[in-house]
Amino acid sequence: MPPPPPGTEPGPRTASVARRPTLKDVAGEAGVHPATASRALNPGTRHLVNDETAQRVLQVADTLGYQPNPIARSLKTARSASIGLVIPDLTNPLFPPIVRGIEDVLGGVGYNAWIVNTDNDPARETAAVESLRSRSVEGFVFATGRLHHPFIERLAAGGTPTVLVNRRLAVSDIPSVTGDDAGGVAIAMRHLVDLGHRRIVHLAGPQDLSTGVNRLRAFRQALEDHGLEDSPARLKLCSAWAESAGAKAVTELLDDGVEFTAVLAGNDLLALGCYDALAGRGLSCPGDVSVVGFNDMPFVDKLSPPLTTVRIPHYELGAEAAHLLLERLRAPDRTTRSILLPLTLVDRQSTAPPRLL
Amino acid sequence: MPPPPPGTEPGPRTASVARRPTLKDVAGEAGVHPATASRALNPGTRHLVNDETAQRVLQVADTLGYQPNPIARSLKTARSASIGLVIPDLTNPLFPPIVRGIEDVLGGVGYNAWIVNTDNDPARETAAVESLRSRSVEGFVFATGRLHHPFIERLAAGGTPTVLVNRRLAVSDIPSVTGDDAGGVAIAMRHLVDLGHRRIVHLAGPQDLSTGVNRLRAFRQALEDHGLEDSPARLKLCSAWAESAGAKAVTELLDDGVEFTAVLAGNDLLALGCYDALAGRGLSCPGDVSVVGFNDMPFVDKLSPPLTTVRIPHYELGAEAAHLLLERLRAPDRTTRSILLPLTLVDRQSTAPPRLL
DNA sequence: ATTCACACTGCAATCGTTTGCGGAAACGTA
DNA sequence: TACGTTTCCGCAAACGATTGCAGTGTGAAT
The missing domain is CATH 3.40.50.2300 (Response regulator)
Known part of the structure; x- marks a missing residue:
């Protein structure tokens, strides 16, 4: 027989070798049946076994370093x-x-x-x-x-x-x-309106996603709430939450000659594309147009200008x-x-x- | 008995209910022993069973939609x-x-x-x-x-x-x-030197990480290779790969009056901190000092100025x-x-x- | 005609748990 | 003393696969 391949544990043949102990091991050591050991070990069934016995089992399990095998457990349960x-x-x-x-x-x-x-x-x-x-x-x-x-x-x-x-x-x-997307765009829109903006466009995200439609719907609601005109021209549907889509949308807007002083981007990536398009046309942000994003992605505070955006508590x-x-x-x-x-x-x-x- | 909780499958009691088929099911259907079915299903052992039988088993498995249970398999193997x-x-x-x-x-x-x-x-x-x-x-x-x-x-x-x-x-x-960190800093340093820089500082990352020490070591090597003075003053050890650490390091450098025209940051976050510190002192980048990062994190191309950095092929x-x-x-x-x-x-x-x- | 090899397949044990069932003490009550 | 309850614990059957071993049957070789 060739020498055992390196990187292989000695194998379970050897008597009390470092093999991870099983329930049977602790049962044997504690002098009880595996079933009893199982019951003792599980808090839910522990009341079914004598307190003293349970303690003994727990003790043995601890010194042996017993860890239940989740695979076997899953198979059974x-x-x-x-x-x-x-x-x-x-x-x-x-x-x-x-x-x-x-x-x-x-x-x-x-x-x-x-x-x-x-x-x-x-x-x-x-x-x-x-x-x-x-x-x-x-x-x-x-x-x-x-x-x-x-x-x-x-x-x-x-x-x-x-x-x-x-x-x-x-x-x-x-x-x-x-x-709360609706609430989020509401505060973003209020912010813009408070600043004095009246001609605001929205870069809407994909409409097969709830975030996309909710933000769009809320945008139109905000327009209505603030008595702003809801013109289809002031709206761009982007097919992806991507920078390129945002850039494309804004350049189209610009090319079409629609006038706006602020853009509410469906998310930060779209806002980023917006930055690009604006810069490409020699427009300054926020001097010529204000932009607000959505998500507060990492590092958007490092952009220039640092992006105003709606923060979503992702961890929460x-x-x-x-x-x-x-x-x-x-x-x-x-x-x-x-x-x-x-x-x-x-x-x-x-x-x-x-x-x- | 209360009605079964909603959201619970009818249970395996019912005869041929939608319970995921087991090996025994396909064996039964194919008229063979489960062992044979197992061998037929596993490419590695398929040669042990008659071709015709194997095909039959495969066929049955397919129509039944049999999927082996990885838990049972893991337990055994x-x-x-x-x-x-x-x-x-x-x-x-x-x-x-x-x-x-x-x-x-x-x-x-x-x-x-x-x-x-x-x-x-x-x-x-x-x-x-x-x-x-x-x-x-x-x-x-x-x-x-x-x-x-x-x-x-x-x-x-x-x-x-x-x-x-x-x-x-x-x-x-x-x-x-x-x-290849060494190679990476080598090209970064060559870039800086080619630009005309002679006084370059390094923001070194944590020295308990291989990336931290390798980049530092390579930095000193580059200094030597280009015949530049290796002064301890030109080196800052940062305790974390964090923006704040980078900012702290650079302000200390500035406070200590060490003169430098370029900084090689141990990674992009450190470089970011560098931006902050520079801006805080009214220094411009790259006008007053050049900075190069490491990693090419997402969005560092959006910073201002867009960060020159060493790209690591993380996916690869x-x-x-x-x-x-x-x-x-x-x-x-x-x-x-x-x-x-x-x-x-x-x-x-x-x-x-x-x-x- | 006997032997042998070979291809194929079934039997049963096994992996490490959990759990329904039943038996044996131990205990309380009449 | 007899009897019903508990309390505690062991037995054995699962869960769903894999695999060593042993058998059967076939065909070829002697």
Whole structure:
């Protein structure tokens, strides 16, 4: 026989070698049946065993350094103390804080999250979810929700505990936690109007996402509230939350000769594109036009000018989503509810009173 | 008995209800023993079963929509087709691209990665790794390596397939894939020198990280190569890769009256702090002092001035790391090797010739 | 005709837990 | 003393796969 490959533990043949102890080991050591050891070890069933015995088992487990095997446990119980977390794109700075929020509250109660990237690809999403389900995850939080998202709808309807974060579906009772987009654009618009702006344009994000439509709807509402004219010209639909889309929209606006002194961008990336387009036309911000973004991404305070934007509490979004899911796991028949977190305006230097005419 | 809670599948009692089919189901349907079905389903053992039978089993499995239960499989085989990915902080924009790179190559061969955040906390790290091991992950890639990292050393020495990404340990034969820091600072320094700079300072990152010491070492080497004076005054050790640390370092330099026309920052965050400090003193960049960063984080091209920086191919770092680990899993006794990926300078507008004296 | 090799497949154990069921003490009550 | 309750614990069957071993049957070689 060749020498054992390096990097291989001596193997379980050897008698009391460093193999991680199993329940049977601690039972043997404690002089009880594995079943008893199991009951002693689990807080929920501990009352079924004599106090003294339980203590002994606990003691042995501790000195042996016993750790239950989650795989075996999952196989038996079809539970796993973990949930799936479905993210469209981790490299989007929006999502990591959400992940952190979720992980932090989950970790506090012994749960953990399995993160998957879908890259906005429905096929990857279904594959990932299927894979996670076969690993007995107990629920899901989706950050990939689209307005119309049959897959998630079916999943939730099928009884899988599900919560949405950051984005919601159009019409469904799936619990969600999102930022209060309407409130957010309301304060942004008030800010602009207070500054004296009257001709404000909106760079709307993709209309298959709740964030996109909600912000657009709120924009028009604000126009109405402030008695401003709601002209279709003052609106640009962007097909993606991307810098290039923002730039394109603004140059088109400029080319079309629509007059405006301020732009409310659907998110910070769009605002960034706006900066580019403005600079490309020799216009200054905020001198010639004010711009306000949405999200308060990292480093937008470093831009020049530092971007005024609506801050979304992403970490808290995640934390609340985790709470919601946990609650759902504990009491599946409790009535569902969704949460709207308040947004705040962070007033930096990309907004100023309009030039006098 | 109360009505079954909503959101619960009818349960396996019902005869042929939508319960995910097991191996036994397909075996029964195909008229073979589960063992045979297993062999037919696994490419590696398929040759052990009659071709015709195998086809029949495959066929049945397909129509039944059979998916093997990874938990049961893991329990039996102590393998899991997954690896652990240990990240210090997902909200650091450095890491998501690495994660993507890893996931992409892993996914290509049916593996997946379990991501854990350690928040730079050794206790969380050991806990997470322990938890992953008990889930039978087959190996680890660590992005958390410190120069001296006994935990990872022990783990690797114990035979667990391990690779390091982005950061390495001081002295160890654990395979790693990192950027060629030395090469990176060399081109950055050459760039500065070519521009005419002679008095260059370095903002060095934490010296317990390989990136920190390597860049510092390379800086001094470059000084020597270009015949520039290596004065301790021209060096600031920063205790963290943070903007505030960079700002502090530069203001100290300024306060101490050390003269310099360019700064090589250990990373982009430090460079950012540098911008702040310079602006705070009324100095212009690149007019008064040039600065070059490291990493090419997202959006540093949007700063003003856009930051000249050394780009690290993070995605490729991750991809290579995954390849290395995969290779190690397949051939554990192959000799280890580490990979250095070339770095490139992206020349933007934070560097310029020094003012004439 | 006997032996042998080979291809194929079934049996049963196993991975490490959990849990329904039943038995054996121990205890209280009549 | 007899009997019903508890309390505690062990037995054994799961959960869903993989795998060493042993068998069967076929065809070829002697």
